[in-house]
Amino acid sequence: MKKLLINICGCLMLLLSMGACSPVSDDVSSPDGRLRFSLSRQDGVLSYTLSRGESTVLAPSRLGLVLREADLSKNLKIEKVSRSSFSETWQEPWGEEAEINNTYNEMRVDLLAGGEQPMKFTLVVRLFNDGLGFRYEVPEGQGLDALTVIDEITEFALPTDATAWSIPTHRTEYYENIYRDAPVSRLDTVCTPLTLQLDPTLYLAIHEAALTDYAKMNLTSTGSNRTTLRADLTPWSTGEKVFAGASLTTPWRTVIVADKPGDLILSRLMLNLNEPSQLTDTSWLEPGRYIGIWWAIHMDTYTWSQGERHGATTANTKRYIDFAAAHGFAGVLAEGWNTGWDGDWTKNGNLFSFTQSTPDFDLQEIVRYATSKGVRFIAHAETGGAASNLEAQMEEAFALYEKLGINCVKTGYVGALIDGKERHDSQYGVRHYRKVVEAAARHHLMIDNHEPVMPTGLQRTLPNLMTQEGVRGQEYNAWATDGGNPPSHTVTLPFTRGLAGPMDYTPNVFCHTNKVHPETRPGTTTAGELALNVLLYSPLQMAADAIENFENLPAFEFVTSCPTTWAQTVVPEAEIGKYITMARKERGGNRWFLGSHTGEQARQTNIALSFLDKGATYRARIFADGEGAHYAGNPYPVAISEREVTADDVLQLPLAPGGGAAIIFEKL
Ligand code: NOJ
Secondary structure, eight states, X not given: OHHHHHHHHHHHHHHHHHTOSOOXXXXXXXXXXXXXXEEEEETTEXXXXXXXXXXXXXXXXXXXXXEXXXXXXXXXXXXXXXXXXXXXXXXXXXXXXXXXXXXXXXXXXXXXXXXXXXXXXXXXXXXXXXXXXXXXXXXSOSSOSOEEEEEEOOEEEOSSOOEEEEOXXXXXXXXXXXXXXXXXXXXXXXXXXXXXXEETTEEEEEEEEOOSSSOOEEEEEESTTSOEEEEEEOOOTTSOSEEESSOEEOOEEEEEEESSHHHHHHOOHHHHTSOOOSOSOOTTOOOEEEEEETHHHHTTSSBSSSSTTBSOOHHHHHHHHHHHHHHTOSEEEEXXXXXXXXXXXXXXXXXXXXXXXXXXXXXXXXXXXXXXXTOEEEEEEEOTTOHHHHHHHHHHHHHHXXXXXXXXXXXXXXXXXXXXXXXXXXXXXXXXXXXXXXXXHHTTOEEEESSOSOOOSGGGTXXXXXXXXXXXXXXXXXXXXXXXXXXXXXXXXXXXXXXXXXXXXXXXXXXXXOSSSTTOOOSSOHHHHHHHHHHSOOXXXXXXXXXXXXXXXXXXXXXXXXXXXXXXXXXXXXXXXTEEEEEEEETTSOOEEEEEEEOXXXXXXXXXXXXXXXXXXXXXXXXXXXXTOBTXXXXXXXXXXEEEEOTTOEEOOXXXXXXXXXXXXXXX
């Protein structure tokens, strides 16, 4: 009898370890206990659910990777589960908050894939109060020198046909598209961040963190109801998704879970899932506002190429430097300073030199002149997509910039493919962009990267990666044939692209006259445009308009006062694609700056000023839409006023269609 019992117990244990008595599940909760991640294994397949209290956030969703060498999505056995907790507060050298709290519970699940080529790997799960991150780690020492990812099985199964704000992955270059809302079941393959509303108090944003040597994750709707989103990695031109050595660590797959839209913006989960700064000295990083020989090129007043209308001449750049010095701007960009722009540069990227200036532009003299006026010259390095041409010149060019005293480079990759063959968001692109940021760090250069792979928080690790484009920015208000960015665009971006990190949208175009495309113009009013300085975060932020258009503009005072790095951020009111009000406190001072913007509809704000210090009185200097303002036909009226306010006040300001308000609060 005893022998029989031992046998039954032994058999039961064996069955349990093999997973025949399934499902077997393992859980981990957020530090506040509100979110729960449950892992289960059935028939050798791994899936998870995510819940918030009693509600399902994600229904059973599969996990796994398919390598050419081994299938890590089937025949899985859980070998060991370990748990730990972590809490720290870290400082950002620049950003939307001075201090960031990073508190989570972690579960590490060691797995064995028992296919033809058995392989061990680990699923690492972190639960924060504001969401989830998980990733796969394949350790080395398994007898293989190279691993190749063929597919990633990761799913995010939504319990309902939620509303999603998305841009399609295909037919969109460099993420420059208008976000549309549609039910998940109707989505094409889309990019992340993908923002979702499941019910009036449940918002999600699916994205990734720490994409450093992998392919970008896109999402495709699958399943019978098409409400399960499945990872769709951008391939190499040869079809593989990722090449790795003997070990592999994927980026974190992230899900922010929020009660209201504004809380999506306040989540710092993506940054927390990136590695701490590799730069021990960050004193040389200089967030700030810049101007440039830029808008006038996009408006076809100047050219990038040499000739009569060449914009980046020594004389013209000095004029911009004088203006910058007079108005306290940190930097001046001059596009077209180097050789390679003549002819069709979008097809001949290999002709760009990053050290040779045009005969009418004296680089050394410009940097000397700028430095003497306390202004930085920003070097421009457009590649036309020829990334390898930049890589070949990078060390020499970056060393030259450093020697001259340049501290910032704007890079660009216009072209459907990088180096004529690989996609910007492939592992090839990801590797290139990181290489540039690393080389720039060695030469004390800040990077403003245009046409990037979607950002994933790498700026925590390499904080000289200041800002990136990857957004349909202001330039579309110069030459887009659809009339430019509609008002709803800039009140959608903070909840979508903005969740991926700083955006070089380049606000501050105030003149709506457009001689080449008369119907194309910013979809906002002057006061609304001011608000973008607060709403669209970028530590290097442009005052984009031609400098002539800033003359005699009383509202310009807001632009020159507004910082680009913050101690604290709050979102008093917001509805995705409809309106948003955000307030940010300056670093090293007591002033708050507020931006409010509405979409196509006029509205009255209802801004609780409870973010101000209790018991204190502030002077609010308000830049609001003036009488009759309207983004479409009458963008210019601005009403500038002052009043005293306290934390107990609620501000009700009328916003014009496509309009806004910008406010400076000064403590008295
Ligand atoms: C596209 C960039 O977004 C824009 O800022 C730049 O002026 C052009 N490429 C040329 O580099």
